[in-house]
Each structure stands twice: as structure tokens, then as C-alpha cells.
Amino acid sequence: MGGEEPVRVELELGPIAEAEQKADALSVGLALRPEIACEGFLVDVREEDGARRVGLLADALARRGLAAPLSVRLPADKAGLAPAGAARLVIGVTEDASDAELTGAAQAASRLGVPLEWALEVRGAALASLVDRALEASRRASLLRVLISLADEPAAQGARFVHDARLVAARLAARGAEAVPIVLRGGHGPPAPAEECLLATATDLGALLCDGIGDAISLPAALFGDAGRTLDLGYRILQGARLRTSWTEFISCPSCGRTLFDLEQTTARIKARTQHLRGVKIAIMGCIVNGPGEMADAD
Ligand code: SF4
Structure with missing residues (x-):
């Protein structure tokens, strides 16, 4: 320790x-x-x-x-x-x-x-x-x-x-x-x-x-x-506290006027298919404009 x-x-x-x-x-x-x-x-x-x-x-x-x-x-x-x-x-x-x-x-x-x-x-x-x-x-x-x-x-x-x-x-x-x-x-x-x-x-x-x-x-x-x-x-x-990643971590943007799809529904679908991936950070972003920057912390 x-x-x-x-x-x-x-x-x-x-x-x-x-x-x-x-x-x-x-x-x-x-x-x-x-x-x-x-x-x-x-x-x-x-x-x-x-x-x-x-x-x-x-x-x-x-x-x-x-x-x-x-x-x-x-x-x-x-x-x-x-x-x-x-x-x-x-x-x-x-x-x-x-x-x-x-x-x-x-x-x-x-x-x-x-x-x-x-x-x-x-x-x-x-x-x-x-x-x-x-x-x-x-x-x-x-x-x-x-x-x-x-x-x-x-x-x-x-x-x-x-x-x-x-x-x-x-x-x-x-x-x-x-x-x-x-x-x-x-x-x-x-x-x-x-x-x-x-x-x-x-x-x-x-x-x-x-x-x-x-x-x-x-x-x-x-x-x-x-x-x-x-x-x-x-x-x-x-x-x-970002000291250990034990579960799949989902980082989803709050969505805004730029979002052209149902972010909540899409997030739920992605979660259902990927939550078995231990120790991975997955970002789900609502647009191509700011999304890449906002998901910089993800895998
Ligand atoms: S990533 Fe795009 S859609 Fe999501 S909050 Fe930021 S600007 Fe809006």
C-alpha cells in the first residue's frame, strides 16, 4: 500500500x-x-x-x-x-x-x-x-x-x-x-x-x-x-476519481441544438451492446463539430 x-x-x-x-x-x-x-x-x-x-x-x-x-x-x-x-x-x-x-x-x-x-x-x-x-x-x-x-x-x-x-x-x-x-x-x-x-x-x-x-x-x-x-x-x-477503471465507463454529451438524432436512445443501445467491456471508456457524442474534442478522454 x-x-x-x-x-x-x-x-x-x-x-x-x-x-x-x-x-x-x-x-x-x-x-x-x-x-x-x-x-x-x-x-x-x-x-x-x-x-x-x-x-x-x-x-x-x-x-x-x-x-x-x-x-x-x-x-x-x-x-x-x-x-x-x-x-x-x-x-x-x-x-x-x-x-x-x-x-x-x-x-x-x-x-x-x-x-x-x-x-x-x-x-x-x-x-x-x-x-x-x-x-x-x-x-x-x-x-x-x-x-x-x-x-x-x-x-x-x-x-x-x-x-x-x-x-x-x-x-x-x-x-x-x-x-x-x-x-x-x-x-x-x-x-x-x-x-x-x-x-x-x-x-x-x-x-x-x-x-x-x-x-x-x-x-x-x-x-x-x-x-x-x-x-x-x-x-x-x-x-x-479515475484511480481504477473496473467497469465500462460511458461519457455522453448532454446533447444540444446540433444533435440530429435521439442521443438517449442511441446511448442505451450502445450501452446494451458494450457494457461487458471492462475497463473501457466509451464516448457517445451528439455531433461531429465539438464531439471529437469532448470525447478526448475516452478510449
Ligand atoms: S458534442 Fe455536439 S451535440 Fe453534444 S453537446 Fe457538444 S456540441 Fe452539442
């Missing part, structure tokens, strides 16, 4: 006990979208028993054909529970986390030989000093593979996710750490109507990705009550 690697999409499965119970529903939901592969899962662990079951959950997912890397999220003061076999550790960090806890978390990741993602749980100006403290703790533990993440809470009062993510990116750059991958976590916070949540998640994450901020996006599998739909949203955000 990061650098020249493509932006990844991960699904958050919630607490491990729930993830175990929902493994069947998850595989059914994702099987409905065979054209898109989930590139990672994240599970929450808060106690020793849960940490012991991470390997079993990874096996259970693999048996259902869902063999993507399984990462584990823990609060900073529980980093000692970090289980072997996790693809990476995601450590939730609040302003109250002590430097000793941050260093302990970085040492746990270093001991397991896995990357550590600092999941920043503060907002606004406080982010800069937390970025500094997380980088410093990583340095103390000689941990090289570090990520930073921020969660979007569209329905939360005073939410300023895009602004905060830009602030984090600027702080990393100021500290000479611009290569640290940033994970954008969408769809968090108080519940909101599905359409509102979809719009906010797509615009917030999409705006940042278009700015070049974000190396992975992570969405709760249960965001729309259907993991397949959530995964589909992840890929559509990437396609909208």
Missing part, C-alpha cells in the same frame, strides 16, 4: 464475535459481486479471547473463498493483545493515549513484523501534534512500515473530514513523512439515511482521492446492510 501501488479497498467487519457470526452472510453478499474482489478485511479485538480467535476467523473466511489479508484494530492501551497472523495492526489513538502506550503499540507491531496504522481519533488542530507523537513512537520502536488513518463521520456535528485529512497530509509532508500511506475510513459516526451516507462518503473520499490524498479506503461492511453494495461503492469511488 502507498507509493506507486494502486489504492486498495478494505471492508471493516466490526467486533470479532460479530464477524464470526456474519461470515456466511458476508460470503453470500460478496458472491453477488463476483466482478469485484475485496482486498482486505479489518476486525476489532478488545480482549484476549478475541485475539486468540483471529487465526480461526482468517481460516473461516478463506474457506468461504474470502482469503484477503485480515488486519486487527485495537485501542492503544490493548496493543499488547496484538495477535500473530494479523496482516497489520490498526491502533486507535486518542489525545489521552500516553507516549508509553504509543511506543508499546509500535513495539508490538515491530515484534510481529507487521505494519502499524495509527487510527487518529481526534479532530482539528489537535491532529498535528498527534501525528508528531505517532511518528515519534514509530521511530523509537524502529518501526518503518507505518500508516495513518482518519475516519469520516458525515453525520457528526461539525464534521470536517476533508479539511482534517488535508491537515494530516500537510503535517506528514512537513515532517518529511509524505511517503506514509493514508487510509481514508468512510461511513463512520452517527447513523444517517443510506442515500445521505452514500453521497457524503463518495464526495468526501472522492474529493481527497482527486487531490492525491489516500492510499486505501476502508468501509464498514454493514454500511448498507449488504457487504456487496459497500464493496461496490468502494470501487465506484475509485472509478469516479
Whole structure:
């Protein structure tokens, strides 16, 4: 993740006990979208028993054909529970986390030989000093593979996710750490109507990705009550930001006085015959005068 690697999409499965119970529903939901592969899962662990079951959950997912890397999220003061076999550790960090806890978390990741993602749980100006403290703790533990993440809470009062993510990116750059991958976590916070949540998640994450901020996006599998739909949203955000072309993309002009045929009907006919062509951009233009210029972006 990061650098020249493509932006990844991960699904958050919630607490491990729930993830175990929902493994069947998850595989059914994702099987409905065979054209898109989930590139990672994240599970929450808060106690020793849960940490012991991470390997079993990874096996259970693999048996259902869902063999993507399984990462584990823990609060900073529980980093000692970090289980072997996790693809990476995601450590939730609040302003109250002590430097000793941050260093302990970085040492746990270093001991397991896995990357550590600092999941920043503060907002606004406080982010800069937390970025500094997380980088410093990583340095103390000689941990090289570090990520930073921020969660979007569209329905939360005073939410300023895009602004905060830009602030984090600027702080990393100021500290000479611009290569640290940033994970954008969408769809968090108080519940909101599905359409509102979809719009906010797509615009917030999409705006940042278009700015070049974000190396992975992570969405709760249960965001729309259907993991397949959530995964589909992840890929559509990437396609909208021109970071990945997974579907046939149709670029149609709005038509105007120059159009001498039924553009809508023609577009529908072309779509019906070409939408199986994955990763191709097809422009359907209404005239020969401006059309060639307007379709310059197409294949
Ligand atoms: S491509 Fe031609 S028909 Fe379509 S909007 Fe532009 S000028 Fe009008």
C-alpha cells in the first residue's frame, strides 16, 4: 500500500464475535459481486479471547473463498493483545493515549513484523501534534512500515473530514513523512439515511482521492446492510476519481441544438451492446463539430 501501488479497498467487519457470526452472510453478499474482489478485511479485538480467535476467523473466511489479508484494530492501551497472523495492526489513538502506550503499540507491531496504522481519533488542530507523537513512537520502536488513518463521520456535528485529512497530509509532508500511506475510513459516526451516507462518503473520499490524498479506503461492511453494495461503492469511488477503471465507463454529451438524432436512445443501445467491456471508456457524442474534442478522454 502507498507509493506507486494502486489504492486498495478494505471492508471493516466490526467486533470479532460479530464477524464470526456474519461470515456466511458476508460470503453470500460478496458472491453477488463476483466482478469485484475485496482486498482486505479489518476486525476489532478488545480482549484476549478475541485475539486468540483471529487465526480461526482468517481460516473461516478463506474457506468461504474470502482469503484477503485480515488486519486487527485495537485501542492503544490493548496493543499488547496484538495477535500473530494479523496482516497489520490498526491502533486507535486518542489525545489521552500516553507516549508509553504509543511506543508499546509500535513495539508490538515491530515484534510481529507487521505494519502499524495509527487510527487518529481526534479532530482539528489537535491532529498535528498527534501525528508528531505517532511518528515519534514509530521511530523509537524502529518501526518503518507505518500508516495513518482518519475516519469520516458525515453525520457528526461539525464534521470536517476533508479539511482534517488535508491537515494530516500537510503535517506528514512537513515532517518529511509524505511517503506514509493514508487510509481514508468512510461511513463512520452517527447513523444517517443510506442515500445521505452514500453521497457524503463518495464526495468526501472522492474529493481527497482527486487531490492525491489516500492510499486505501476502508468501509464498514454493514454500511448498507449488504457487504456487496459497500464493496461496490468502494470501487465506484475509485472509478469516479479515475484511480481504477473496473467497469465500462460511458461519457455522453448532454446533447444540444446540433444533435440530429435521439442521443438517449442511441446511448442505451450502445450501452446494451458494450457494457461487458471492462475497463473501457466509451464516448457517445451528439455531433461531429465539438464531439471529437469532448470525447478526448475516452478510449
Ligand atoms: S458534442 Fe455536439 S451535440 Fe453534444 S453537446 Fe457538444 S456540441 Fe452539442
